[in-house]
Amino acid sequence: MSGAEAVVPENLTEEQARAELERLAKEISRHDALYYRQDQPEISDADYDELRLRNEAIETLFPALIRSDSPSGRVGAAPDATFDKVTHGVAMLSLGNAFKEDDVSDFVERVRRFFKRGEADGAAFTAEPKIDGLSISLRYKKGALVLGATRGDGTTGENVTANVRTIADIPKQVRAADFPDLFEVRGEIYMTHADFAALNQRQERDGLQTYVNPRNTAAGSLRQLNPDITASRPLHFFAYAWGDASALPADTQSGMVEALARWGFPVNPLMRACASVQEMLAVHSDIEVRRAALGYDIDGVVYKVDRLDLQDRLGFVSRAPRWAIAYKFPAEQATTILKDIEIQVGRTGALTPVAKLEPVTVGGVVVRNASLHNEDEIARKDVRIGDMVTIQRAGDVIPQVLGVIEGKRDKSLKPFEFPKICPACGSHAVREVNPKTGKEDVVRRCTGGLICPAQAVERLKHFVARNAFDIEGLGTKQIEAFYEEGRVMTPADIFTLEARNARTDKPLQEKEGWGEQSVANLFNAINERRSISLDRFIYALGIRHIGATTARLLARSYDGIGSLRAAMIAAGDPEASEYEELNNIDGIGEAVAVAIVEFFAEGHNAQVLDALLEQVTPEPFEVEETASSVTGKTVVFTGTMERLSRSEAKVMAERLGAKVAGSVSSKTDYVVAGEAAGSKLKKAEALGVTVLSEDEWFALVGEG
DNA sequence: ACCCCTCGAGTTCT
DNA sequence: CTCGAGGGGT
Numbered sequence: 001m002s003g004a005e006a007v008v009p010e011n012l013t014e015e016q017a018r019a020e021l022e023r024l025a026k027e028i029s030r031h032d033a034l035y036y037r038q039d040q041p042e043i044s045d046a047d048y049d050e051l052r053l054r055n056e057a058i059e060t061l062f063p064a065l066i067r068s069d070s071p072s073g074r075v076g077a078a079p080d081a082t083f084d085k086v087t088h089g090v091a092m093l094s095l096g097n098a099f100k101e102d103d104v105s106d107f108v109e110r111v112r113r114f115f116k117r118g119e120a121d122g123a124a125f126t127a128e129p130k131i132d133g134l135s136i137s138l139r140y141k142k143g144a145l146v147l148g149a150t151r152g153d154g155t156t157g158e159n160v161t162a163n164v165r166t167i168a169d170i171p172k173q174v175r176a177a178d179f180p181d182l183f184e185v186r187g188e189i190y191m192t193h194a195d196f197a198a199l200n201q202r203q204e205r206d207g208l209q210t211y212v213n214p215r216n217t218a219a220g221s222l223r224q225l226n227p228d229i230t231a232s233r234p235l236h237f238f239a240y241a242w243g244d245a246s247a248l249p250a251d252t253q254s255g256m257v258e259a260l261a262r263w264g265f266p267v268n269p270l271m272r273a274c275a276s277v278q279e280m281l282a283v284h285s286d287i288e289v290r291r292a293a294l295g296y297d298i299d300g301v302v303y304k305v306d307r308l309d310l311q312d313r314l315g316f317v318s319r320a321p322r323w324a325i326a327y328k329f330p331a332e333q334a335t336t337i338l339k340d341i342e343i344q345v346g347r348t349g350a351l352t353p354v355a356k357l358e359p360v361t362v363g364g365v366v367v368r369n370a371s372l373h374n375e376d377e378i379a380r381k382d383v384r385i386g387d388m389v390t391i392q393r394a395g396d397v398i399p400q401v402l403g404v405i406e407g408k409r410d411k412s413l414k415p416f417e418f419p420k421i422c423p424a425c426g427s428h429a430v431r432e433v434n435p436k437t438g439k440e441d442v443v444r445r446c447t448g449g450l451i452c453p454a455q456a457v458e459r460l461k462h463f464v465a466r467n468a469f470d471i472e473g474l475g476t477k478q479i480e481a482f483y484e485e486g487r488v489m490t491p492a493d494i495f496t497l498e499a500r501n502a503r504t505d506k507p508l509q510e511k512e513g514w515g516e517q518s519v520a521n522l523f524n525a526i527n528e529r530r531s532i533s534l535d536r537f538i539y540a541l542g543i544r545h546i547g548a549t550t551a552r553l554l555a556r557s558y559d560g561i562g563s564l565r566a567a568m569i570a571a572g573d574p575e576a577s578e579y580e581e582l583n584n585i586d587g588i589g590e591a592v593a594v595a596i597v598e599f600f601a602e603g604h605n606a607q608v609l610d611a612l613l614e615q616v617t618p619e620p621f622e623v624e625e626t627a628s629s630v631t632g633k634t635v636v637f638t639g640t641m642e643r644l645s646r647s648e649a650k651v652m653a654e655r656l657g658a659k660v661a662g663s664v665s666s667k668t669d670y671v672v673a674g675e676a677a678g679s680k681l682k683k684a685e686a687l688g689v690t691v692l693s694e695d696e697w698f699a700l701v702g703e704g
Numbered sequence: 705a706c707c708c709c710t711c712g713a714g715t716t717c718t
Numbered sequence: 719c720t721c722g723a724g725g726g727g728t
Contacts (some may be wrong), residue, residue, distance in 0.1 A: 371715045398716055398719045545710045589725050
């Protein structure tokens with residue numbers, strides 16, 4: 001590193017260093033933009049590198065001054081790069097996980113049990129290594145690659161077509177006679193260990209920042225705005241699945257992968273077909289043995305039901321297919337020192353202990369914090385501040401404390417005393433007793449409620465969360481800052497921010513980090529949300545037990561916020577018909593019903609809601625009460641349906657004017673039987689009630 | 705009275 | 719991602 005001396009700064013004072021870092025951050029980010037986005041660098045690569053080196057050298061001398069927007073923390077253009085959004089025709093799902101052999105046999109057992117006896121007993125499974133890269137969907141029309149999209153949240157990803165085209169492994173044109181007109185190939189983009197090491201060597205030689213692990217590097221390489229950068233990175237691809245397709249070349253998983261290979265897509269050579277749990281486990285241990293020699297990262301083995309017709313019938317459980325599972329390799333572990341236990345306060349008042357750790361690298365990432373879950377967990381493991389502890393990244397993502405290394409404990413360490421008062425507001429923190437079971441809750445909760453600042457901030461964060469108001473430019477950081485400055489104390493304050501900002505002594509645009517443009521953008525984003533769907537609105541209120549799903553259920557069951565509110569107030573009397581109506585919603589039981597009723601009965605909530613409704617209009621769900629072929633009929637749903645959850649089916653049937661009953665009787669007109677229907681189906685048959693399949697039901701009501 | 709599944713609420717790091 | 723609780727089916 002001979003060049004480094006030249007840029008090591010003269011004896012700077014702290015004040016000078018601060019100013020210099022600020023200047024460098026601006027300068028480097030300007031050159032980044034010129035180089036990466038406009039492709040018109042103003043300075044030579046060497047001069048650019050020198051700027052970076054100077055920045056890093058000053059940061060080494062004054063680590064306390066490292067800026068949050070420091071250029072050393074990133075490579076290339078700022079990551080706020082905007083790619084077009086792409087909605088996947090067929091969602092890109094995640095997989096259920098198995099961590100031990102029993103989980104695999106349970107999975108096989110579950111699959112077999114799903115079908116009527118014997119039908120799937122001999123069904124085969126495929127086994128293949130789970131590549132640790134990033135999922136991608138490649139759309140081909142008449143053989144031509146027309147779109148490459150990242151997984152994103154599974155439903156919506158980003159358009160990275162230009163970058164994907166630079167990857168040699170990915171065919172730009174498929175010329176097979178049997179390649180369907182429309183076909184989406186899905187697979188994993190990854191970087192080999194050798195390429196990763198070479199890239200890092202080059203970075204180091206050039207005095208540039210080195211990368212942490214192949215996975216993140218591959219992901220970063222693909223999200224470059226300039227495809228030339230992606231092209232310069234050695235990325236590879238394995239195909240293993242498909243999405244939208246006008247035709248399928250095979251009726252088994254293994255047949256599909258053979259076709260993909262025949263069409264010129266790289267497929268993993270370690271894929272095997274298995275006829276039994278024993279074989280599946282054998283493949284897992286075989287792949288685990290070869291893991292180190294593969295030359296690329298894998299984190300487990302994926303098993304899939306081979307027959308596609310069985311896959312179709314198995315369907316999905318929320319976000320994961322029932323016909324596939326990932327058997328993960330044991331997570332990497334590490335030991336480190338537990339420096340402290342911090343107590344965080346959630347929006348419901350829950351006190352959650354978090355372990356502050358001596359930073360340690362686990363699975364290619366530096367871990368500083370780890371969840372300790374709750375009071376009992378700390379007691380069970382007898383974790384004490386100062387202990388040497390073992391940690392792992394559960395499912396290779398969330399760090400958790402496994403336990404204490406006993407021999408190393410200093411005798412002076414005292415058992416951790418879980419606070420009985422809220423660290424944020426000093427109110428009592430208690431463990432509620434469940435009225436049903438008489439048992440103590442696992443979580444200790446702050447009773448401060450409205451007076452607790454920590455809860456208030458967390459509620460606001462929830463209000464702007466992704467499934468709630470989702471206001472661009474208003475994230476956790478801004479909410480915290482705005483709360484501290486007194487700009488935003490309740491949800492309605494967000495919507496009066498602009499008006500107040502115009503009058504205030506210290507308007508936003510005078511704050512550091514804010515300019516005219518960013519302030520205008522924020523107000524625009526806020527104003528866009530003055531009209532919002534009812535389900536998001538309900539979710540945003542942060543009522544206990546009401547998550548995104550239940551909020552949607554409520555939104556569908558009531559005409560609007562007004563009628564919901566009126567009904568909930570009436571339901572304060574448990575004898576009222578409104579209470580019964582609420583409790584009858586499939587998916588809402590006593591605890592949930594009580595929570596909703598209590599929320600609307602609370603005076604402060606009423607005020608907050610009134611103020612909010614002056615600013616925001618929740619749009620009700622479009623529910624056309626239609627007369628249909630099932631109007632006035634009584635319907636019972638049983639078994640597992642593919643396209644609807646049972647609660648959705650109920651809402652749908654009621655919208656069509658039908659009554660949904662819980663059990664079959666002679667008054668029942670239709671029984672709709674999904675897969676694995678049980679006693680209700682038998683009873684229907686015994687009583688001679690019409691039994692419909694899911695498809696027949698859709699046909700009957702005339703909906704696709 | 706169980707058992708299974710779904711949902712909510714908490715968490716990390718990039 | 720994990721955990722516990724709630725809800726519903728057998």
